[in-house]
Structure formats: structure tokens, C-alpha cells
Amino acid sequence: MKPPVVLQELIEALRALPGVGPKSAQRMAYHLLQHDRPGAQRLARSLADASDRVRRCVLCNSFTETDLCDICASPRRESTQLCVVETAADLAMMEQSHAYQGLYFVLMGRISPLDNIGPREVGIDKLLRRVEDGTVTEVILATNFTHEGEATAHYIAEGAKARGLKVTRLARGVPAGSELEYVDLGTIAHALVDRR
Amino acid sequence: MKPPVVLQELIEALRALPGVGPKSAQRMAYHLLQHDRPGAQRLARSLADASDRVRRCVLCNSFTETDLCDICASPRRESTQLCVVETAADLAMMEQSHAYQGLYFVLMGRISPLDNIGPREVGIDKLLRRVEDGTVTEVILATNFTHEGEATAHYIAEGAKARGLKVTRLARGVPAGSELEYVDLGTIAHALVDRR
Numbered sequence: 001m002k003p004p005v006v007l008q009e010l011i012e013a014l015r016a017l018p019g020v021g022p023k024s025a026q027r028m029a030y031h032l033l034q035h036d037r038p039g040a041q042r043l044a045r046s047l048a049d050a051s052d053r054v055r056r057c058v059l060c061n062s063f064t065e066t067d068l069c070d071i072c073a074s075p076r077r078e079s080t081q082l083c084v085v086e087t088a089a090d091l092a093m094m095e096q097s098h099a100y101q102g103l104y105f106v107l108m109g110r111i112s113p114l115d116n117i118g119p120r121e122v123g124i125d126k127l128l129r130r131v132e133d134g135t136v137t138e139v140i141l142a143t144n145f146t147h148e149g150e151a152t153a154h155y156i157a158e159g160a161k162a163r164g165l166k167v168t169r170l171a172r173g174v175p176a177g178s179e180l181e182y183v184d185l186g187t188i189a190h191a192l193v194d195r196r
Numbered sequence: 197m198k199p200p201v202v203l204q205e206l207i208e209a210l211r212a213l214p215g216v217g218p219k220s221a222q223r224m225a226y227h228l229l230q231h232d233r234p235g236a237q238r239l240a241r242s243l244a245d246a247s248d249r250v251r252r253c254v255l256c257n258s259f260t261e262t263d264l265c266d267i268c269a270s271p272r273r274e275s276t277q278l279c280v281v282e283t284a285a286d287l288a289m290m291e292q293s294h295a296y297q298g299l300y301f302v303l304m305g306r307i308s309p310l311d312n313i314g315p316r317e318v319g320i321d322k323l324l325r326r327v328e329d330g331t332v333t334e335v336i337l338a339t340n341f342t343h344e345g346e347a348t349a350h351y352i353a354e355g356a357k358a359r360g361l362k363v364t365r366l367a368r369g370v371p372a373g374s375e376l377e378y379v380d381l382g383t384i385a386h387a388l389v390d391r392r
Contacts (some may be wrong), residue, residue: 001270003288004261006246013242016235018211018227019220028283029246031214033259037247039212046209047228050202051236054229063198063229074197089226092199136308 007033024137043109059130061106061123063088064068071095078102079121082131083140086110087127094142102140105130110148111155119155128159203229255326257302257319259284267291267300274298278327279336280352282306282345290338300334301326306344307351315351324355334362341368 002008007029014025032040056062057069064070071077081102087090091104107122119125131139139160143149157167172190174183181193198204203225210221228236239378253257253265260266263378267273288299303318315321327335335356339345353363368386370379 001266001291004250004259004266006242006249006261007259010242010246013235013239016228016239017224018231019223024215026288027215027285028213030259030283030288032212032243033246033250034283036212039209040243040247043209044240044247046202046206047236047240047243049235050206050229051240052223053202054200063200063203063226065202070197070200083321087226087230088199089223089230092222092226095197153222165199 031087056106060104061088061108062104076101078130079135080137081140082136082138083142084127084153085142086144086152090142090144102138103136107143107152110143110146110152112148112173122152124152124156124159127156128163131160131164131165136165138168141167141169236347249379252302253328256300257304257322258287258300270357272297275331276333277336278332278334279338280323280349281338282340282348286338286340296336296341298334299332303348304309306342306348308344318348320348320352320355323352324359327361332361337363337365 001167003011008027011022011025013161014020014028015022017025032043052063054063055065056130057064057072058067059072060069060169062071066073078101081100082105083094083100083102084105084107085094086107086109088106091106094100094104099115105127107124107127109117111117111119111122111124130136134144139151139156140155143153143156153169157169171194173194174180174187180188199207207218207221207223209226210216210377211218213221216224222246228239249261251261253260253268255261255268256265256268258265262269274297277296278301279290279296279298280301280303281290282303282305284302287302290296290300301323303320303323305313305318307313307315307318307320326332335352337349337352339349349365353365356363368383368391369390370376370383370387374382
């Protein structure tokens with residue numbers, strides 16, 4: 001016989017989480033009900049709250065609870081630099097590195113002609129209006145080093161250069177902590193060209 | 197800078213899920229907010245509903261929305277057989293195998309003297325009262341094949357035999373689909389002894 005309907009529904013709903021298949025969803029549901037109901041209730045509230053209250057910053061598209069995100073609103077950030085990332089998650093990773101003090105612009109993904117996702121769909125027109133504010137002087141391209149990410153970076157670079165802005169790209173190279181023997185050849189080639 | 201507080205709280209709350217560390221929690225939170233808000237809202241409702249409405253069957257301890265679970269309430273199940281499992285998740289696995297038509301008893305875990313978990317804590321006294329109903333004639337031990345699971349099975353077997361009941365244990369053997377070369381020696385030894 002099947003578990004109670006409300007439990008089946010929970011197992012099904014857990015599959016909305018990335019990387020969670022039917023087996024993991026079942027394990028998660030039973031774990032929460034057996035060992036951590038307060039945790040389940042807290043998670044329910046957090047999901048509802050975040051889903052209701054998190055929206056996009058009007059200036060940079062990153063996640064915020066107010067019109068303007070903390071970074072765009074901060075007088076301490078370097079407003080001449082604008083770093084372009086594919087997603088708000090990428091922005092969070094950049095911030096966690098503590099290596100950047102400028103502003104951001106979050107694209108709505110990356111250009112992917114095969115999926116009918118063009119420059120307009122990812123918000124590049126909004127980005128190009130944003131960099132014309134007279135303050136931004138450097139656009140730092142931090143899209144992923146995938147085919148789509150590279151194409152997106154290339155497209156933005158053209159537009160930004162046409163507006164007289166300095167355009168830079170994150171360095172490619174050997175990841176920290178890795179051994180050369182296990183690094184792919186393309187990465188080694190790039191690390192050689194960009195050596196310093 | 198850190199993400200909005202409500203998003204930080206969501207990342208923290210997601211860590212209640214088993215096997216989810218800080219990196220996965222961050223990935224899950226951003227994925228839901230970026231791509232699947234309806235999924236997040238549905239999961240919030242399911243968690244709250246399940247947490248409120250799922251309780252323990254008065255007879256077998258399995259999860260149910262009513263006093264008696266569907267299995268205990270069913271006239272079609274073989275009421276002379278009682279299968280003892282460690283958790284409600286184990287019961288769900290047994291049911292998914294479609295190989296068993298009897299009733300169940302779900303323990304509250306397994307005996308673990310080092311953690312001060314004895315027979316009373318896992319509900320063996322309730323189990324032994326349950327099997328004295330005059331209907332149950334066979335107790336099938338389906339606790340895990342770990343040290344604690346074996347000790348728990350042994351303890352229950354003593355009590356059930358003392359009450360004149362037939363006691364059986366799930367067969368140990370070579371798992372379906374596996375190659376002998378990769379099976380551990382203890383399992384092969386058991387499969388030889390229990391050959392049929």
C-alpha cells in the first residue's frame with residue numbers, strides 16, 4: 001500500500017529541489033517526519049517567506065527584499081566597476097570570495113540561440129542602458145567559461161566597447177589547490193598565455 | 197555583502213534536509229527563487245501539511261493521517277504475519293517490493309546500548325503486547341543487518357519465542373543483479389548456508 005496522501009505529496013514536492021530524485025525525496029520526507037518536524041516547519045515558513053518577499057533589484061537584477069539591493073545602495077562600493085554575471089548565485093559566489101568591491105549586473109541567463117534565448121531575453125539591452133550612466137568605466141565579464149557564456153561575454157564586450165568602456169574578462173587558469181597533472185589541456189594553454 | 201536576510205534564512209533552513217550541506221543548500225535556494233517559485237510554494241505547503249497531519253498509527257507506529265493506518269485497517273492483509281522494521285521508511289521499501297501481504301510493526305529505531313537506547317526506548321514492550329492479540333502467529337524480523345539491527349532482532353526473537361510464536365528473519369544472500377566477484381565474503385558465506 002502507498003504511504004498517506006499528504007506524505008506522497010511531500011515526496012513529490014521535494015523533487016522541485018535540484019538534484020533530488022524519487023529516492024532522495026523519499027529519504028528526505030521520512031527523515032523530516034521521523035526526526036525533525038521543527039526543521040520541516042521552519043523550512044516551510046522560510047520557503048513561503050523567501051518566495052513572497054525576494055524580488056529583483058531594479059538596477060542590477062540581483063535578489064533583494066527592497067527596490068535597491070544592499071550592494072547597489074552602498075556608498076562604499078566602487079561604482080566605476082560593473083561585473084556582469086549569469087545568475088544571482090554567481091553573484092553570491094563572487095561576494096563570498098571577498099575579492100571584488102565594485103557593482104554587479106545579473107543577466108537572466110546566457111545567450112543560447114538553439115533555445116531561442118537571445119540578447120534581449122537575457123537582459124543585455126537593460127545592461128547596455130545601465131552602463132551609460134556616466135559613472136561606470138569598466139565592465140568585468142564574469143559569465144561562465146562555457147560556449148554560451150563565452151558567446152554572451154563576446155556580445156556584451158562589443159556593445160560596451162562601442163560605448164567607449166574598458167572591458168575585461170575573469171582570468172582563466174589553473175584552479176587553486178589543483179595539480180597540473182589533472183588539469184585539462186585547454187586550461188593549461190590559457191594559463192600559459194595569461195601568465196604573469 | 198551577504199544575500200538578503202530572508203534568503204540567508206532559507207539557505208540555513210534547507211540544511212535540515214539529510215545530505216544537504218552549505219553549498220547544496222545555496223544552490224537549492226537560488227534555483228527555486230530563480231526558476232521555480234510555484235515549486236517553492238508547493239513545497240512550503242506540503243511541508244506544513246505533512247508536519248501537521250502525519251502522525252503514528254496506534255497499532256503499528258507507521259505514518260498515517262488517521263488513528264489506524266491503511267494497512268492495519270485493511271481486511272485484505274494477512275493478519276497472522278507481523279513484520280518488524282526499524283523505521284517507517286523501511287516499511288515503505290518493503291511495500292514497494294510488493295512481496296509481503298501481512299501486517300507491520302515499526303520500531304522507534306534500534307537498540308544501541310552505547311547511546312542509552314534500550315528495548316523500552318525502541319518500543320519492544322509495545323511490540324510484545326501487540327503480538328499477544330491471539331491473531332499473530334509469525335513474527336518476521338526485518339531490522340537492518342547491522343550490529344544494532346541484529347541485536348534488536350535477537351532481543352525480539354527471544355520475547356516472541358517465549359510467547360509461542362514462530363519467528364523468522366529476512367534471508368541474507370547475494371543482492372539481485374550483483375556479481376559474486378564484488379560481493380563481500382560474509383554475504384557469500386550466508387548465501388551458502390541459506391542456499392535453497
